[in-house]
Amino acid sequence: MTDVEAAVLTPSGRHADVIDAALTIFAAQGYRATTMGDIADALGIRAPSLYNHVKSKQSMLQQIVLDAMARNLADQKAAYDSTRDVTERLRRMTDANVRFHARSRREAVVANRDIRYLDEPCRSKVYADRGVFEMRFRETIEAGVREGAFDVRSANLATLAIIEMGVGVARWFRESGEDSESAIAYDYGEYALRIVGGRQLR
Amino acid sequence: MTDVEAAVLTPSGRHADVIDAALTIFAAQGYRATTMGDIADALGIRAPSLYNHVKSKQSMLQQIVLDAMARNLADQKAAYDSTRDVTERLRRMTDANVRFHARSRREAVVANRDIRYLDEPCRSKVYADRGVFEMRFRETIEAGVREGAFDVRSANLATLAIIEMGVGVARWFRESGEDSESAIAYDYGEYALRIVGGRQLR
DNA sequence: CCTACCGATCGGTAGG
DNA sequence: CCTACCGATCGGTAGG
16 A cells, blocks of 8 residues: 555544444443443553544544444335235345344444434434334335235234334354355245245245 | 231342332433432432442343343243244243233333443343243244244244234233233234244134 | 543442 | 432533
8 A cells, every 4th residue: 555545544544443343342341331441442542542533532432333223224114115925025035134143233233222312313213214214114014914825813012013023133144154154044034924924936 | 917027028128129110110210320329219218328239220220231131131041941843832931922022011111212321241141041942932933833833934033023012012902901911912922823823723 | 642630420438 | 319520421512
């Protein structure tokens, strides 16, 4: 790397480095139990130096959670828009949710566990996003029941069960584990269709 | 209540009152964000007075989590031992897990979210208990696959999906909600059988 | 990016 | 069950 490249990359890249270190430590220890000193240690600097790159501890949490929620919602919307068949739509939304929780484990853990420490209006925004997220599953399952493609007593309960099993992936997934992200996403897509009583591939 | 009854009940009942107040506030705010002053406020006393009833903030967390884990494990074991039919066994264990997470919402939230703040050797004990808990599901599903009662690619993935959807109940269940504890327990029992490809009642 | 430091908060103890 | 208080920690600022 030339000096010019370093001069250009370092100022902009440093912010991302700080956020990434914060993300790792927030996920491992919890937001409230993480000190600015912990984050600084991970970067080999002193705590006050962090304030050259981020505004506050709270601002890091907000960036992490808002960005993660936006990505999960965008992936879900792409899955939703990719087909008009309810069976395929439910499978693809479940697949997207599982992949998000496998790829963005740290973000998912922090967003779910530390959402309560978000200052307003950020916290309300995240709850609202979550409502939209749930609604797309619920409406898809309700549509499937109306069309006769699915057979389940409560679309709401099925929605919550399908979402929660995907959220759980963030808690135990390891890159080095027995099942690949794709294997898990595929199987969980099948589970979702089984839960709602829909037709499956296998 | 007579004075004698009050004299007998108050000293022993006070410890339980403190734990219950701590449990409510731990669940709402998180262990690290809860101060001894918060718990004292809920009881109408001053923070130092709490130490007449409990040893420390940490000891309250340990009692709450250890007790909850023991109850969930005991309920699961009763379900496991109540039948030798794998289908009925899986249904009943799922039912017990859902009922635990609906009845002991606060305990479940604290146990799952704040387990990392448990001092050793308590933390290791809880992880070990969790291993036993998972193993009973895994073995039941594996047995069902061997017997031909279930049809699922990965017993491990099905185990995690079934457990996690039950854990999720603690996050949204309300006594006043649309579905009763029994309705949810029943439907989730069906979901579990559907996930593993087993026969269902409906 | 650093050192020095401030104001606030917290778990727990002393002593009654 | 209380008041008074201690030692430690923390997020953030000043000033360089």
